[in-house]
Amino acid sequence: MNDLLNENTVFLNVDEKDKDGILKFISTKAQELDITDDADALYHDFLEREKEFSTGLQDGFAIPHARTNNVKKVTVMYLRNKNSIEWQTLDDQPVKYIFALLVPEKSAGDVHLKMISSLATALLEDDFKNTVISSNDKNELTRFILKIMKEEN
């Protein structure tokens, strides 16, 4: 369970009403999983990042991220929300599928940063998006995403 994404960081039945709720959910889980010592500070880091420009993508996806001292280890969370929510996206569509990227400010290590980069570029591919949208098997989904992240892009 040392991977930056594992079954504990995949949440397929999230039921939040808005972006704020999602960011709070991520921050609270991060504290529970010992990824941060300060959920509230992390939540504000996410908000700051969103202010710079929104992390909404296309086709219902968003990638909120925080690169901050409040993160202790590189982590990727995947959340699937029950309903679509407002999120300022590139195609003006609401968001349902969320990859949260949590990275420590310093010495994150290129291996992990490369994996995050691979994940981001995978989000340009329909095949990847379709699997992530439809799979209900947490174990399978975790392995699938990790495999993609470890591929050279």
Added chain:
Amino acid sequence: MKVVGVSACPAGLAHTPMAAKALEKAGKKIGFDVKMEQQGSMGQVNKITNEEAQAADFVLIASDQHIEGMDRFKGKPVIRVNITTCIKAPEAVLKKCAKAVEAKKQ
């Protein structure tokens, strides 16, 4: 059409590689030779050399941030485009830039 460029975003984690990849992919589709350097969390990735810079028809900067090594592109038409626009509509961005560059030549 030969295109070089640089993508960069505030955190350098996700939008930077996404824009680079999206533009390179779109380039392949429409027959443009596109090479994008990423200035993100891992420093300079896929670096553009002086030779590549000078051989390009134009330079596409997918960012509103400070870019390292702009001197490489001296004398070349440099076009800045919002990074999210490059992710959303990479093909349209390339075509539009090419058109603008061509128009200026005449």
